[in-house]
Amino acid sequence: AAEAPPENPGGMVNLATIYYGIDAVTWDTSKWNWKANHDMLFMDHLIMGDLDYGPSGKNVNDFIAQAFIPPEHYKGDLAESWEVKEDPLRIEFKLRENVYWMAKDGVMDRREFVAQDVVEHFEAMKSSDRYIPTYWDFIEEWKAEGDHTAVAYLNEFNANWGYRIAWGYYNGIMPPEWHALSGEDKADWKKATGTGPYELTEVARGQRQVYKANEEYWDTTTIEGKTYELPLNDGVVYNIIKDESSSIAALRSGKLDIHESIRWQFVDELKKTAPDLNFKSALKTEGTFIALRTDKKPFNDVRVRRAMNLAVDQRAIQQSLLNGEGALLNYPFSQRWTSLYTPIEELDPQAQAMFEHQPEKAKELLAEAGYPNGFEFDLQVCSCDPYHTDMVAMLQAYYQMVGVEMNIKTLEYGAFRSQMRDENQAEGYLMDNGEGNPFSVLRKSFVSGQTWNPAFYSDEKFDSMWKTALHETDVDKQNEMLRDMNEYIIEEAVPQVWLPTQEFYIAWWPWVKNYDGELRVGAVRPGPIYARIWLDQELKEEMGY
């Protein structure tokens, strides 16, 4: 339950975010790079997740998911309300009034935010040379109808429209004045601006980004019946820390107030030496899997792919590498998407077996498929994730047991990434899927020809299922279809070896108030969460930090 803040809450919140090792690559949103616009706290979106559903309120959504907000948890952000209308098919956003763009030297003066800004923003983004082809193809046109109504006219319905235009990646809204800048100026963080709760005031590359509270921010929060202006703190500092131990040390010594991504390995010791720390554990929404090249021998045979799953003792992996935490089946659909997720027990028996360790069965299947003596294959893995590098050691041992020789090809991040979908990509490709929502997860890795489909999975039936679901306007029918697709992938298609998903920990000190370990209210959208945090400076001092 929330604790009432003092008259003037404040404090600079020092964070290690879930991306604490990655330096922002660019500040230019028109570059369409996810690393570019992650966590730009100076921007607002049209829609965000409603924190009242979060742990401090109704506690039905933990707001950990990176890119999935169930429509029933939507809340207006820059849009006060919205409506999907027919004839012509369109989405009407009623925009908030009295929202102001922050003044920025060399960009713009303070002025009110209007519908035309939204239209120009989307147009500018679309005309960027880095615009992702087809991304907004379902939109015919954006129009400003009056100062505070922005309408997106659609040429076909897209069930995932919320993610694509309202609260997803690439949806933070920047002023037309900024879009008018030269490429060089756009690259300059000093020019970046928006209507968000924070203003970017310092960027020390490779070290930190400092956001100062936007004094004029429009949003407020109510705690114990009292309304407070947001943000409650003076600012937020993003600490960029490459080295994991170093980040743990910074948390332990109080240099960080919040650490959003701790592996279990360090938690025991932290709990022991700093019993005051608050922890929250959460399942990653990223799924870990081996993509098996379905276009090539031997994995073009589904029996072989099943055998590959049967040969692996997932529970042992979970026990030894994840300390018994984590989850066995969290992909394609995450357990967190309760309305869509199908648990293992509800899968057909053949699929359930894949989460057991059945090497004998695996051998049988291999023999059936014509590989009684096994075979040899290459597995590409990135050297950047310790979970993966540990995992390959175990996988190698399991596959040996069924006569399959796995050659581990470790690649450094850049090489690994660019190998994906290359002609020369190995038969096996061990990776994490990026965070997603039901539609994007299914599309990315299983629809034919997609960039993130390293299994080279191509299935006309599945492709058309996906398209149908996308155009389905009825939410219940839509959910049904999504569930079917998920089950189809797991039960029938099996283009991958499913592997346990990691659990991670969020830790914060007791002086961090009004925070319950939430991470996101939209894709890359922590701003509203951070804005509600205040620090109990006295407590901090009392505790000796």
Add this chain to the structure above:
Amino acid sequence: MSDTAVSQPLDQSEEMPVTDPADALLQVENLHTVFRQGRRAINAVNGVSFSVGRGETLAIVGESGSGKSVTAMSLLRLIPSPPGEIIDGDVYFDGRNLLDMSEDELRSVRGNEIAMIFQEPMTSLNPVLSVRQQLAEPMRVHRKVKEENIEARCLDLLRQVRIPDPEARLDAYPHQFSGGMRQRVMIAMALACEPRLLIADEPTTALDVTVQAQILELLKDLTRQHGSSMILITHDLGVVARYADRINVMYAGQIVESGTALEIFENPRHPYTLGLIASMPRLDAEEKARLKPIEGQPPDLGNPPAGCAFHPRCPFAKPQCREQDPPLEPYRGNHLKACWVNVDE
């Protein structure tokens, strides 16, 4: 003539003074210096006794490795340690025993009362200090010469050793000098405190004949001017003949013969001295006679032959030589030799 000397040795229990000790500036008695190599010990100096009179020039000759330099350096305790060690002996300088002095006392003698000129002029000067700095050092340390006088004194010294244009040379560095000039700077440094004893260890071996003559003449003049004594180490008998009052002949760490220049050259008593003189090619020889080398090789000092160290190469050797080390004893007057045989026989 020599029968008496051989058959009636003087009482050996009494050290035979070479010169009257009271009169001698330096008196060395029974000096032993060894170098240790692992468990092997090289007896580089093996019981050497001699003295140097005031104003006298003593030459030490002997072939390479016979211990000449080590003897000289032992006097000032300049033996690198490890591996070297002076294990026995006394060195009286003006009545004070140098080997018993404390480090501080010794320092006040080094470079001040006894100065040394080393064998290698090319490497004995510090390459990174200017001639002025090096030349002034002994004066600063020993003489407390006022700073303003130092320059004048340095120039004076350079002039004494006949370095042309000393003003220009004073701030030069050793590498800008030729070998002969470097050796002259060394001499100037040695003379800086007007030492009473100058030890010149092969001051000219590395130099050309013409430069050698210049340097030696210079040394002779300067010691004469200051009335200092000098120990001149060389293996060039020609040099000795010209400059020495007295000669010590060394072989395998011992003095085998000692006498005045005339005694040594005209009446050598030790077979080694004899051989040495005979094997020198001489410009003034009447005809190109075949040289008479000493056959065999010098001994290994770490494992010297028993008895007289020279016996394996000695044409006169007799059984006694193989067993007993002959003592250095007078042959006639101050002409000493360490040999069991009479070479005239």
Add this chain to the structure above:
Amino acid sequence: MGVYLLRRLLALIPTLLFASILVFGVVRLVPGDVLDLMLSENDYSASTHDTRADLERALGLDDPIYIQYVNWLGDVVLRGDLGESLWRNTSVNAEIAERLPVTIELGVLSLLIALTIAIPVGVYSAVRQEALGDHLGRSFSIIALAVPNFWLGTMVVILPAMWWGWSPPSIIQPFFSDPIENLKVFLVPSLILGASLSAVVMRMTRTMMLEVLRQDYIRTAWAKGLRERKVVLRHAVKNAMIPVITLVGILVPILFGGTVIIEQIFRLPGIGQLLLDSVSNRDYPIITGIFLISGVMVLVVNLLVDLCYGLLDPKVRYDD
């Protein structure tokens, strides 16, 4: 001296030219081409040949490599412009300029620490060869060499944090406005980096001192009646320093390498971090720029080292 400097600087040109060709080429040979990487990072729904070609053109990577090289070289030579980052669109010069001071400060401090530890210890260890101090000094040096610095660094960062809640500060204040705070940040990493360097320098100093102490002119100094302290400090050290200075020149590239790791552990935003980021992003212009700058720095340091010779060794003269 001026002529000498000029001559030395001119002599650097062919070296740098060769180096730049090497780097420019090698960096682009790295598999995992920036286009693939960008396309996959951006989650292109389905990248086609067209999108790839467009991107290639947009990034200016469509010319043949030698044309790119000539253009790049022209910019570097004529305008001192190292180009533009492929991802950030910022100028490489600015990126490097922002990071360089950190690396330089870390490097200089480490070197200073290494030298202040190593030279006295090395000299002592040589003068008292085989004495207890010598053995201690040498053992320290070998251990400092043998312990990997990433390991030492990690321990220094994490153990005090866990035990006492202390971790080294990492917010860098400009040196000139707050030298104390600034040094607080650099002290620990410099010590760690300096320790392993000091081992190398110490061993070199000791060896050289032993060599020098054996020289005839040291005997001359003793024969003049100088005190040991004077013999060592005035006559031996200066001679022994000449090769040690060369070593400093050789150490600079090693130091540069060491900073990559130490920067990462101590959260120092230096060149090393930039390099690691740029390599994993395949940001060619930045990689090339870092190579070039670090190469130039190494060469400049070596030039300075050579000039230092002049102070130590009278045989070296520049006025010809």
Add this chain to the structure above:
Amino acid sequence: MSDTPLLEVRNLKVHFPLPGTLLKPKSGGSVKAVDGVSFHLNRGETLGLVGESGCGKSTTGMAVLRMTPVTAGEIHLEGNNITDLKGRSLRTLRRKMQMIYQDPFGALDPRMRVLDIIGEPLKVHNLVSGRKAYRAEVMRLMELVGLLPGMAERYPHEFSGGQRQRIGIARALAARPEVIICDEPVSALDVSIQAQIINLLKDLQEELGLTYLFVAHDLAVVRHICDRVMVMYLGHVVEVADSEELYTNPQHPYTQALLSAIPIPDPRAESRREVDPSIEGEVPSPVNPPSGCPFHPRCKHAMETCRTVAPELKDTTQGHAVSCHLYEPTSAAMPQIRVASMA
């Protein structure tokens, strides 16, 4: 002997260019180590080559061996011009000329056994076939120079200087050369050992009919072994004469100075000897040799012409040539200087 000398050198010049710099690749300056030297060497004779350190003695020897590039001049061996030989023919030529070095410690590869050191020329020139013959030949050579056969398996560091020099001599003899260039073969040795080696060289010459070019700066040694002596100064030959003639009747002021500077191991003679003051001063640099006669800055007889005109080497008497203006017909008088002890 026959009319054609075994070796003839005509107007030999060896200049070493000074190292250039980046901006000035050719500095233009050069060390004129040998600057117009002519001489001949008859079969079976020993020609002494004396002079101060750095006057070009070794360089002359090297040039004759074709081990250093010749700037100008010609070298004839047995009447054949060998100045421009290259490659294989040069390597074959080297069989005929061998060298004995000054430094007995540096001249032997420390990592080879004596057997291989002495036998190397045999292998290089394929002079013997089969291990047995090879070994036998090496044994013969060792015996020739007075080394015990048991030493064949040892390494050079196990030998004394004199023994090493013997090894060097054996190696030089292995290829059965006609000419041996002895570059100060005894300077590094002790007097007692020096005499052994000089005797050995003489014996070998008698036995094998060798021809020596004997480089040295010790005039007493040279007198003992040489038939004729050539005196060099700063890259020039200043005097050539039969050995006895030169020592009894030195003509060039430099030769006279040199002879007078040598101390004689005889105290009585020494006490009478005067050191010639003309040897004051330093040897000029071969980069900037003085104009005219190279010796003039140190010569007490220097005349006006000496400063400008370089004298030529001319016979004064049969077989005695000197390069000095004093001996040219125009000069006023022959100087009456003699080395004291020679008087």
Add this chain to the structure above:
Amino acid sequence: MTTETTPAAVTMPASPRPPLRERLGDNKILGFLGRLIVQRPLGAFGAAICVLLLLTGIFADVIAPEGYNHINPIDRLKPPSAEYWLGTDQLGRDVFSRIVHGAQLSVIVAFAATSLSIVISAVIGITSGYFGGRFDMVSQRVVDGWMCFPDLIILIVAVSVLGPGTWQVIVILGLLFGISGSRIVRSSVLSVKQNVYIHAAQSMGASTLRILVMHILPNVMAPIIVLFTTRLAAVILAESGLSFLGLGIPPPAPSWGGMLSLDGRSYMFQAPWLAIIPGVALTIAVFGINMFGDALRDMLDPRMRGAGAGRYVAAVRRDRPSSRARQAGGASQ
């Protein structure tokens, strides 16, 4: 004479048999070992470590109780015990076995990379040092160009090019150290080249190849050997640095550097032995190799021979009574 190989000593005139010590000195290897033990005990200790490392490497498969990737999830993160001498890691692999196999890997990597580097150094160093002139000029500029880049920067980029892996690390480290090491070889060649014996070989008409192989190479072996030992240690360390950056030999290969920087750092609290043991192994190996290298250098460099720089003071140690007695004895004859 029946055979050719009559011992030479027989034909020699009777000479006193030298004492055992000297005869040992005749046998180069034994003599060397003897000197090593007597003069450089630490160096001998280092040599022993090197030999141990080598043996462990060669017989890894015999010594190690298990394979390096023998996983046993039940027994994960077990501290050292009788069953698992050095404990187990997060996958239940026996750390002792991994260390032993790691020694093998280190030995392979270190020796292969070092050998490669030595060959490169020797070829570049010897040719450019011996031929000099333009060839030297050009090759030295290339070496300069190469050397002006920080090692680790080259490594990072090179590993990115070739990808992490055992042979990649070997090739890269070999090339890296090889090129920079050529300087050292070259400078020794320059000084060896000055030796008169080289001149002698030339003047006797020996071919260039013969001179390079028979004279130059054996005489620069000393610095090459020293280079070899110091590089061994450097390679082991460099590999661990690369592992730290995720560019070393990838798991599950048991490279010490990888064990130390990956598992060691991840599990440093649950299982400190995972960090300590490879760290200690690495330190001991590097320590041993360095010590041995130092001793080798001291003993192979003739200028460093003999003990002590020597201080020129207080070098008198007299034992008067006995020496007097000796003198008296001499006098009584």
